Amino acid sequence: MLSLLLTPLLFPVAAPQDPATPEPAPERTEPVQRADGWNAELAEHLLNRAGFGARPDEVERAVALGRAAFVDDLLERRVPRGEYFFENVAARRSERKMSEVIEFDAKAKREVRKRKRRSDDEQLSDYGAWWIERMLSGEDPLREKMTLFWHGHFATSQQTVKNSFEMIQQNELFYAHALGRFEDLLQGVVRDPAMLEYLDNDENKKSSPNENLARELMELFTLGEGNYSERDVQEAARTLTGWSDGGGKFRVIKKRHDDGDKTVLGRTGPFDGDDLVRILLEQPACGAFLAGKLLAWFEGVEPDPDRAGFYGDFLAANDYDVTAFLRRLFNDPAFYRDEIRGNRIAGPVEHLVSTSRRLGIEPPSRFLLASGTALGQRLFFPPSVKGWDGGEAWISTSSFMQRGNLAGVLLGVVDVDDIVNDYGPLEDEAQMDADAAPDAAMEPAGGGWGADPAASMDEMGDAVAMEDMQADAMEPQGSPSRKLGDLQALKGLRSMKWRPRINLTTRLAEAKKRKDGAMVRCLADELLALPLSKETRDFLVAELREKRRSQGIKNGQLLKKPEVAEPILRDLAHLMLSLPEAQLN
């Protein structure tokens, strides 16, 4: 939590202050408030939720602009995302390569399929890394945050789609409509090739309707369980018959479409998919359902029915315009209430990007992509059509520990190898009891490609691609390397040469924070999203004191010996980022 007390020390230009507000007493951290109550703490809260972490200069700017103007700035900022080049790898390869091996046996064909799948997955990993770079840049944070929201809301997995071209196209759709009208987005989604494939609508025919897309449209995308009948699902499926895709493009196959009258949610007519979208948006349940999901995402707690109802009505009255919704929300004092601030568990990708931004480092986006996977959020592979559960479901005992370990990598004090490659200190202990050599099946490095110490950044794509194939239920050929599960993606990064360009010693020296207590306070302000309790701060100060004393250095003198100070400070930051407080925003 960045308080204005620090501002003059961290920023070249002091933050403007309301002349009516008295200067805070130096020993207190009570933030300076503008006339509307807007201050650094609230601005940081907004930046955490609307974007990916808050850097001191960003907080300063937000405070200077004032709340309403800064909210407008977030919503109306439109930094071009850039044109990402992608091609239909799956289609191209399948035509050419399959014809070449048509004469060969099944094994050869399987090899070709694997190669094709691999280059297709490589393209998607490249794109995922590029997307993370967009988040890291902080140029248009809210639009990227909303794109991530829609990815979870309209969860679609490459596991099933198996076509990076379609997955990327879908992400661009989410981005284009990220802050627009929900109706436009929904019309795009029912035409989206990845979605049509994922929910089997390419198999939805008049002669044999497939209900999958129709059901999820109602249950997960617009209305929620209990707001429609089984009959509505069956009828809605008929409206979507023949809505299919080919070559990465939407197309309606007329002879598969059911032209007859359908009765959906009380309306009768010869409806098609567009009519279905309109009918869904007319339902009173739709506004509250979508508002509830948006509120839960931004506030971190499920809204009570009144709040969801109010914002649901607001959405419906404002043409489902997400920008209008967010402008209202971000200017709502209730969004800044105590119960909400610092009480939201950051999702893995958000957590990793935010932590990197707060540290001021630029780790390879491939590493963050793989780390997100290791923490339970693999972009483009949500666990189900329901997306990621989020909230407390992000945290298991293992993901909690792994968050600390990955923070260690970001700080340059933990090797990726240590995360994926050994049993740790207990190995020797266990070996004493063991009567046999280590079981080869438990050696994580047995997979071949990952064991090459010369593996370069270029090969990371292979790592991710390999995992996909092995995870694929359609491919019965299991491989030993599959067993790392979500850690597999990190394995391709074992020999990552990257080290963070970071100098905590200089940072603290420039801020004139030299004593244990001041250093802990300053680092916590910069690295964490919420203020520490006195007990936790005391604990960290005691840890720092012990490390400093073990080097025979007096309090206040540590920064004079950078070669001693830097490892100690990074170790302290690693501990800080391993604590419960660091998982929240």
Added chain:
Amino acid sequence: MKRKAGIDRRQALRAAAAFGALGSMAGRPWALGGPRLLAADPDAEREGDGAVLVLVQLSGGNDGLSTVVPYADDAYHAARSTTRIDQDEVLPLDDYVGLHPALGGLRGLYDEGRIAIVQGCGYPRPNRSHFKSMEIWHSADLRGRAAGQGWVGRLCTAAFGDRTEASRLVHIGGTVPFSLYSPVHGASSFVVPEGYRWIGKEDEVAGYDADERRKPSGKSRLDFLRGVLSDARESSKAIRTAAASYRPKVDYPDDSFGLDLRAAAALVRGDVGARVLSVELRGFDTHSSQRSPHNTLMRRLDHGLSAFLRDLGSGEETRDVVVLAFSEFGRRVQENGSRGTDHGAAGPMFVAGTRVRGGLHGAHPSLVELEGGDLVHTTDFRAVYGAAIEACFGVRTADVLGAGTKPLDLFS
């Protein structure tokens, strides 16, 4: 290893987090039922008794008719053309049903009387949504998550009151299922045991955990995370030690399901205090061209589970092992037009263990008298849970699942 004070404080934190949840997350469906906190049962089971329950979740809706196949039923032949398993392929169990041909290993164990197959398991007014139906199986309550906690969570309260134990509930996999959710009894989880640790921060985190001055923060999520930190610290060491020293008696298949079961066996043999283990075999959500992927899944299930049952169950373990395999629903009787099947209702459950009464249990659902194209369940799955609850934990079914559920007679 256990510090009494630390455990008490963790309980206090969990309790605070749970109560906080009631205030701040009033709209959260699973908070509505309210946690049954700290209801210590003086007659609750002593830690020394009982078996380990292993839950095997077949995620995505396993096609029961392609698993326990009613090969002798004309209606089956009429309804299934591309997914049908004919009489010459099936592994017959009697003159009406047989196992999928890839389930040879389980068939051997069945013949030895170590596997009970309960046919036609389901619940009233079946829900065809994966999520809702899985919630119902996880909560053993038709309200799903609105019931407040998972059925294993309620079981723990009935069996252990408020006496928590970090490694008692372990999920091997990425996401802990709701069945293990309890506001009091936290579940541990890992993808691979060797990665289940803090690197270089174990001692310092222990210092944070041991800080007796810390009070509940008033922020529900922070208190929740502090509880997780305590659990992680305790279970990390126990679990890694058990896994690293484990030498199984059989070879496990090298796919993730096999390796997860191998890790589960290590925890049983290593006696880390685990009483409920959970593993998952994913990929059953097959809607089109179902035959081939379903064959693969059956093979994985068979190889993994029979290795596990051969590895354990020789009587050398400190505790008996009871396996319970389930899926959220079966499939429609009639195939769809895509050489697959759509979401349906009712399916078989597999129960395995040394004390199980092997053989077929429950009646196979009729393939003719359907409800909306679906099988009508003949056994409520909660009766199977009840049998496992009483066999493994010595707790009365009614104390966990309510008075309406009568446990099936599955164990001797």
